[in-house]
Amino acid sequence: MFEKLGLTRMAQALAAHSGARVEVVARNIANADTPGFRAMDLPAFGALYDQTPFAVNSTRPGHFSNDRSYMARAVPSGTGMAPNGNDVSLDLQMMKAIEARQSHEMALAVYRSTSAIIRTSLGRNT
Numbered sequence: 001m002f003e004k005l006g007l008t009r010m011a012q013a014l015a016a017h018s019g020a021r022v023e024v025v026a027r028n029i030a031n032a033d034t035p036g037f038r039a040m041d042l043p044a045f046g047a048l049y050d051q052t053p054f055a056v057n058s059t060r061p062g063h064f065s066n067d068r069s070y071m072a073r074a075v076p077s078g079t080g081m082a083p084n085g086n087d088v089s090l091d092l093q094m095m096k097a098i099e100a101r102q103s104h105e106m107a108l109a110v111y112r113s114t115s116a117i118i119r120t121s122l123g124r125n126t
Contacts, residue, residue, distance in 0.1 A: 018104035036085040
């Protein structure tokens with residue numbers, strides 16, 4: 001029942017994107033001392049999520065993508081090159097991890113609120 005609601009689909013997609021982003025950030029942090037390692041990040045969730053079920057108009061070609069294989073499309077995101085060729089900034093990676101955690105918590109809050117509204121509409125307060 002919940003999977004048919006656009007809002008819950010979007011919340012689930014945001015939670016999945018946030019989880020994938022945490023994985024990419026963790027890989028970056030794990031390789032912070034690896035010579036030649038390049039930091040990666042996922043594109044922003046809003047640029048990847050297909051919003052056509054909500055009848056939103058695109059403002060430019062390619063604005064909304066039907067391709068949901070973004071989990072594997074990490075892009076380089078390093079800041080500066082260290083002498084060993086590594087461009088991982090631990091400070092930047094920690095900030096990205098916090099952003100991903102906040103996105104995941106927001107997705108869960110939306111899902112909980114939607115569930116509460118549906119339970120209330122069905123007459124089930126608990």
